[in-house]
Amino acid sequence: MSARLLHPDEYELGTRSSLDSQGTFNLDEADFESQTPPRSNLLTRRVPILSRLFSSTYSGYRRLTPSKPLLSVSSRRSCYYRLLLRRPLFFYLHIVGGIIIALVVFTSIFRPSYTRPPPHYSLLRRSASQSTEHGRGNPRNEQVYIAASLYDPGGDLARGEWGSRVLQLIELLGENNVFLSIYENDSGSEGANALRDLEKQVTCNNSMTFEDHLDLGSLNTVTIPGGLKRIKRIEYLAEVRNRALRPLDANPQVRYDKLLFLNDIVFDPIDALQLLFSTNADENGIAQYRAACAVDFINPFKFYDTYATRDLEGYSMGLPFFPWFSRAGKADSWKDVQKGKDAVRVRSCWGGMVAFDAKFFQQRNEPPATESGLGEARPIHFRASHDLFWEASECCLIHADIQDIQPAPHEITDTGIYMNPYVRVAYDSRTLSWLGTTRRFEKLYSLIHNLGNNIVGLPWFNPRRTEVAGQSVQERVWIPDPNEDGGGSFQTVDRIAGNDGYCGRRGLQVIVEHREDGQKGWENIPVPSS
Template identity: 50%
Template sequence: MAPHSEGETWGGHHESLELTSRDDAQDANLLTGRVVNRGKYQVSNLLGHVIPSTLRYTSYRRAPSPSRRRPRFCGRSLARSCVSLSYITLVIVILYSITGFIFFPNYSTLPPQYEALREQATSSNAPGSGNPKQQKVFIASNLYDPHGQLADGPWADNVLRLIHLLGPDNTYLSIYENDSGDVGSDAMDRLRAKTPCNNTLVVEDHLDRSGLPKITLVDGRKRVKRITYLAEVRNKALEPLADAETIFDKVLFLNDVYFDPVEILQLIFATNDGNYRAACAVDFINPFKFYDTFASRDLGGYSMGVPFFPWFSRGGDPRTHDDVIQGKDAVRVRSCWGGMVSFDATFFQPSDEKIAPITASEISPANLSAPYRFRAEEDTYWEASECCLIHADIQSPDHEQSGIFMNPFVRVGYTPRTHAWLGFTKRFEALYTPVHYLVDIIAGFPHHNARREEEPWSEVDEVVWVIDESLEEGGSFQQVTRLASHSAFCGHRALSVMNEEYSGEVDIDSYEKIPLPSGGLPS
């Protein structure tokens, strides 16, 4: 049926209005309550093809009632304005992202020495092709692998590839695995058979905790601190160093992460031209989110910001934040881990061939000296990552340069999918910077640490938990005078202990977070 023309029907008879002039047309439209602007109507027909239907402005409006005038801004026009604003914002964000992705990619152009190392490593299949100076590297790792997916999968393949690039004669592989069962043990046996370098691959049915130091909880239970357990496991992987005849140049600690073996070479040999006490990768739990915030501190000892680029809060030490923004390969930090970290091996084994490092033992009663090992804090209600504490122990006393760096060119993921996406997502991560700055302010990052500004080995007043079995809660928080620690920047007031009935990977089910005693802290 053909559409009706502008007209009305009375008594079943159709009568068309013949529009012979502009005045007649306006009169006719007044009968239907419409005022037509012919020019706008024609333009809107053209724009209707390119503007989403929700944003199209109707080309006519009802004539206002003589008795009542509508408000200037009604609900419908406000809704249209909101939709229009959202559409415009979306277009701007998309254009902004595309511009950043194409013209301002972040950490995507490798420094010349990184490119040269990759070319050298990949241009030849000879053992040691990725080790220009034929340095000696000790690789240490801890595994929990009940399904054998690590020792029998891509992780092991990449480790073997790394050994080939370093050269089997230059490499020692030490893996400590516990509580993984028969499947994990069998997978380790197969990896051992394929490993071309000297190695110590240990699988224990269960890690005996009876010899580990314990603390007393308010209910009288004696438990092992979670960090004490983790430090012991990491030290198990370092045990072969105690009797090693080889003097190693680097110690590489490697988590159960997915990585590019050539990037590990860049971490070891190219970070700050190989001159460091420790150099860390950057690890991701998904393509956008930085993972290991517990172990990472900026050059001023401040905790991290929100866990996406640039990771470090502008409200902390701006030197670290600015190093990331400027795209440096050696971002100055006090501590990091990032899924893998390369250490100067001097700190982990005695060596007469190198100058002894400056240690805390020279200026304090801490008795810290090489060979260093992982440890936990002794305070009951003070928690710090063993991965942060080892950096606190080995760092330079120079406040301007710790000798510890994080390298954002080297990235690892905890799943294959995450690792595969990292090359793409980093191209536009610089666009997050203003959002990161605002969210940090709103969320109050970095978190406050009352002990961060303490001068190591100076006399300070601190609130600590003092054991007193005569009290119902087994002790109380008291203010005591003592020497400040060199590692206080790593910690915060908390406590996690191992569940005695649980064995295996140290995940959320393996430990218990203990709340502060009801007495609270003194004012």
């Protein structure tokens, strides 16, 4: 696979897990080391050592001649300090470099991060690795529905490493235990042919659906300032995900234990087993969760899915490297990561690969059992936010819909939704090959991460984060009015809070329905100031 499988400006599910822009912090812009310090300013004049460190004029040492009189202890100490200050800059850089190397070596050997999983992880890996029996990775023969929504114009996914690993996963789970559903659209003839080639190799029950073009007329529209009707980008992404779930609706009599959603990732099939069957296991070794997410990486250090992930109190992410979460509020998610837990408590996540308790996506006959009504018959589907200038990832909203009504954010103790940092995936093979190494010394990042969050001001403020579903709230929303110059205005209104305020942020992205060559598949609509 190439470094980026799909171009990030496609509104199709190219990088399906989240939006490449607007939802991810640009670490490159925060590279303060790349900024050249000023040659002289008030601070360096008042603190001489800074002037010396930022200067390259000190190229050697001044010799102490024998003719100098003997010095007192305090004088010798003063001369020693002056001698250190006169050393060239590279001398100090070597010292700092040596300390860093020593810390990296010590940490990677004695304090590695997420390299020693609980015993049941090792047991499952041995079972999957030391046998050739089909179904060896599914000890309880659980029924698993695997879903994927692809945009694969060159056929590189279906014909390449992604397709090969999906076939391996099916064998590990057991063909009789799996249903594979892939929905693909707008990928051209090469994409269609590759999907058909993959279908011939699939040994389990499956649904391989290819559409030349998705009918955009079936999607909900919004009216933007100026009167045009447009389709939200998230509306589109939610729809193509739902189309991969259609066989569930068509065959409600078939019951599944787990639902595994795959992005266009490179993954270890055994890691997929661990996500499904090992995450948050009880004393009997049975996984317990509503949803369990992998952690996805765009390079060996940078976490990708910031747009869909929220910590236990609904705060957005910190800088996109370990430990990922900020220390805002009670920082329970941050603490879980520091303790090396395999079930980091969150309110939402995705991570390129996510396992769900399948009951939320299937018809249920039992009466409502909780305040959220999750016992009712209606299956959960992906969706978009209906407010005009308010955006939230469909991958966050789905988690809002499968959890019980939560109390005030600072009172939440567990949602049943977990991020599992033992399970890591990437968007190219080279990055995946490095993840076993970089995790060994990632604990060293914590101090820098916390300092960087404070400098940048992360997590950014979300006015709806603290809302509790069902309560009366005041929200500032866009009210369309064709008689106004701007086509409407922001107004504060009284209404009942939904369950998903923590997912969103101010903004609007819409798809470009009739693109020209080189044009992005989506665009930002500026948020009016009034």
